[in-house]
Amino acid sequence: MTAIATTGLSKHFGDVRAVDDVDIALAELRIHGLLGRNGAGKTTLMQLLTGQVFATRGTMRVLGAEPVENADVLSQTCFIQESQKYPDTFRAIDVLRIAAGAYPNWDQEYADQLVEEFRLPVKRTIKKLSRGQLSAIGIVVGLASRAPLTFFDEPYLGLDAVARRMFYDRLLADFAEHPRTVVLSTHHIDEVSNLLEHVVILDEGQVLLDADTDELQDAALTVSGRATDVDAFLAGREVLERTVLGTLATATVPGGPDAKRAALDAGLDVSPVSLQALFVHLTTANASSRATDVATV
Numbered sequence: 001m002t003a004i005a006t007t008g009l010s011k012h013f014g015d016v017r018a019v020d021d022v023d024i025a026l027a028e029l030r031i032h033g034l035l036g037r038n039g040a041g042k043t044t045l046m047q048l049l050t051g052q053v054f055a056t057r058g059t060m061r062v063l064g065a066e067p068v069e070n071a072d073v074l075s076q077t078c079f080i081q082e083s084q085k086y087p088d089t090f091r092a093i094d095v096l097r098i099a100a101g102a103y104p105n106w107d108q109e110y111a112d113q114l115v116e117e118f119r120l121p122v123k124r125t126i127k128k129l130s131r132g133q134l135s136a137i138g139i140v141v142g143l144a145s146r147a148p149l150t151f152f153d154e155p156y157l158g159l160d161a162v163a164r165r166m167f168y169d170r171l172l173a174d175f176a177e178h179p180r181t182v183v184l185s186t187h188h189i190d191e192v193s194n195l196l197e198h199v200v201i202l203d204e205g206q207v208l209l210d211a212d213t214d215e216l217q218d219a220a221l222t223v224s225g226r227a228t229d230v231d232a233f234l235a236g237r238e239v240l241e242r243t244v245l246g247t248l249a250t251a252t253v254p255g256g257p258d259a260k261r262a263a264l265d266a267g268l269d270v271s272p273v274s275l276q277a278l279f280v281h282l283t284t285a286n287a288s289s290r291a292t293d294v295a296t297v
């Protein structure tokens with residue numbers, strides 16, 4: 001079943017097309033990545049899907065229904081926002097108590113375990129918490145709520161590498177035991193690429209890529225070897241990226257099994273393209289084609 005479906009979904013703020021004609025269909029019970037450069041429209045899309053802002057036009061279905069002012073859909077949805085604000089007098093324990101009442105599938109034992117693991121000082125007032133500790137509150141709520149649909153919007157500002165790793169591990173383990181639909185927006189693409197089953201890349205409000213991550217393995221590959229061998233292989237091919245270090249070169253090219261065979265025959269090392277490399281290429285290529293469009297107007 002489809003957890004989220006949009007057609008022509010748009011949100012404009014004056015001249016700014018934050019979300020522009022977005023058609024997506026996200027399958028349920030999967031972990032989806034929502035990627036994009038700063039200002040690409042990720043937060044706005046999540047706010048639309050959770051009924052926090054109103055669409056300029058277009059339609060959306062979330063868990064089979066229109067989400068705006070729909071208590072049934074919203075009670076099954078957990079949205080962990082990038083910079084969630086809490087009342088000054090609140091402590092983490094107060095936030096967790098409210099979350100326990102708000103989410104029907106809340107697991108208090110699991111929440112307590114996560115509080116320990118993230119070393120969250122639950123009785124300290126929120127305004128005294130560090131940036132990373134504030135993020136940890138969101139992560140505990142997002143995981144322990146076990147909501148059928150969970151949005152994490154850059155949930156780990158200020159979290160150190162150990163805590164981020166812990167978040168990915170807990171998310172994956174809990175997802176395996178309690179499958180649900182997760183939409184995760186992040187700039188740490190390499191860190192999460194093994195977690196994601198499907199990605200949507202937004203750029204300037206529009207969908208630049210919408211694909212399962214295993215399909216992407218066949219979309220492009222990275223070859224490396226002696227620079228002369230790499231360059232011989234690259235002749236006549238489209239090159240997405242090429243770097244040279246001394247006498248060695250690495251390059252990313254579009255192509256599936258045929259290109260892989262040719263590269264192996266040429267004596268090159270072959271690895272699947274990384275999501276990060278593909279992301280950088282697609283968003284940079286899109287930016288330069290826009291620049292060309294503007295230059296030719």
Ligand SMILES: Nc1ncnc2c1ncn2[C@@H]1O[C@H](COP(=O)(O)OP(=O)(O)OP(=O)(O)O)[C@@H](O)[C@H]1O
Binds near residue numbers: 013016017040043044
């Ligand atoms: N309330 C608003 N009024 C005017 N413009 C807005 C408003 N909210 C967002 N925007 C603009 O819409 C665009 C998309 O913003 P959005 O926050 O959705 O991007 P994002 O992909 O989440 O970015 P980041 O990765 O930096 O968090 C940006 O150009 C932003 O400046």
